Amino acid sequence: MSTAHLPNFEIPEQTPIHDLLEVHPTFSTIRTPFAVALATQLNDIIKAQILEAAIQTQLQNTVEIILPLVAGKKAGYLLRVNLYADQLGNVFVPGGQLVSAVGLGVEPLDALAEAYRAPSIRNERPGGTRDVSSYVWINRDGNKLVMSTIPEPLARDFERTSWTEARRRRALGGTFVTSAPEALRQVKQAEFWAEVERTRLNALNDRQSRQRLRALQSRYRDAQIKFNDAYRSYQLAERAMADHASAIATLASIKAVASLIQAGMSAFNEPHSTAATAKPGLSQEKLEDYSQARGQVIKGVIQASEAEARANGTTLRSLEIEIRAEWNKQGVRRQNIWHNSRRKLAECGPRLGVDVRRRACGV
Numbered sequence: 001m002s003t004a005h006l007p008n009f010e011i012p013e014q015t016p017i018h019d020l021l022e023v024h025p026t027f028s029t030i031r032t033p034f035a036v037a038l039a040t041q042l043n044d045i046i047k048a049q050i051l052e053a054a055i056q057t058q059l060q061n062t063v064e065i066i067l068p069l070v071a072g073k074k075a076g077y078l079l080r081v082n083l084y085a086d087q088l089g090n091v092f093v094p095g096g097q098l099v100s101a102v103g104l105g106v107e108p109l110d111a112l113a114e115a116y117r118a119p120s121i122r123n124e125r126p127g128g129t130r131d132v133s134s135y136v137w138i139n140r141d142g143n144k145l146v147m148s149t150i151p152e153p154l155a156r157d158f159e160r161t162s163w164t165e166a167r168r169r170r171a172l173g174g175t176f177v178t179s180a181p182e183a184l185r186q187v188k189q190a191e192f193w194a195e196v197e198r199t200r201l202n203a204l205n206d207r208q209s210r211q212r213l214r215a216l217q218s219r220y221r222d223a224q225i226k227f228n229d230a231y232r233s234y235q236l237a238e239r240a241m242a243d244h245a246s247a248i249a250t251l252a253s254i255k256a257v258a259s260l261i262q263a264g265m266s267a268f269n270e271p272h273s274t275a276a277t278a279k280p281g282l283s284q285e286k287l288e289d290y291s292q293a294r295g296q297v298i299k300g301v302i303q304a305s306e307a308e309a310r311a312n313g314t315t316l317r318s319l320e321i322e323i324r325a326e327w328n329k330q331g332v333r334r335q336n337i338w339h340n341s342r343r344k345l346a347e348c349g350p351r352l353g354v355d356v357r358r359r360a361c362g363v
Helices: 034-041 049-070 108-117 154-175 181-203 207-267 284-329 334-348 354-361
Strands: 017-019 076-081 099-105 134-141 144-150
Touching (some): 049 099, 108 134, 144 154, 207 284
Parallel strands (some): 017 144
Antiparallel strands (some): 076 134
C-alpha cells in the first residue's frame, strides 16, 4: 500500500500552526505538519483518507478548546491520537474517540505523568492489537499556536518514562505539587528554609531568636501545606474542565466520525472496528444542557481554587520575607549558607556519599 498524505491541518487564521523544534529533552518531535506525520505513521496499516475527516473534525474542535487553556501560561497541552492495529492491518479506534485530551503541563512528560498519577477512566485496548497511538503537543509561541508530534514507536518509550515519573510523584504523596513555575518556586523555597532550620537553628545562641524562627518555620510549613492543597485542587479542576470540553467536542462529532470510520472499514473489508455510535435514549439537547451545567460547576471550582492558591502563595511570600529578615539579623545570608555547607562537606568527607557526609559532618 502506498503512502497516503493528508492535507496540512488548518486552524483559525489568528493562530497559525508552525512546526516546532524539539520540545522535550528526551523525546524528539517530528518536524513535519501533524497530518502528514500521522499519514506516514499509518503507512501499510490503513489508507489515510479513511481517517482524514475524523482528524480534521476532532482535532479542530479540540484545538479551539485548548486555546484559552494555554493562553498567557508557560505551559502546553498534550493530546493523544488513539489508534490500535492487528496483524492483518485492521485499525481500531477504541470508543470512537480518535483524539483525547491528556492535560496541561510545563512539557509533555509533565502532562502525561500527571495524567497517569491521577486515577481516570481509560479505553481498553482491543484484544489482539498493538498500540500505534501517538501524541500531539500544543503550546503558544507568542501569538502563534505551535504543534508537534511524538510518534510511534517513540510514544511507547515516552509512556514508559512517564509511568516512572508518575510513580515517583505518587511516592511523594501529599507534599507534591505539579510542576507549574509558581508551584516549583514555592517547593524550592520550602526545601531551602527546611534545610536552614535543620542545619542552623540549634546553633543560635539567642534563645528568643530560636523561638521566633521555630514559630515562623511552623507557620511556613502550615502555609505550604495549604498552598499545595489549593494548587492541587486548581490543577485537578483545570484538568476536569479540559476533559469536559473534550467530551463536548467529541459529543458533537462522534456520530459523524464513527459513521466515517465504519464506512471506511467496510469498504476495505475490515468489519471489526470498535468505533462507537451515539447512545440512544438521551436527546442532544438534554446532553448539551447537562454539559453546560457541569461546565459551570467546574468553572466555579477553578476560580475558587485559583483564588485560594494565590492567597496562600501571598502568605508564603510574606512569611518568607519575615524568615529571611530574622536570619539576616543573625548574620546568615542565603548564599553564604549554601556556600558554607558545600565547603564543609568537601573538607570533611570528600570520599563519602552525600547523605553519609551530611550526617558525619553535621551539615
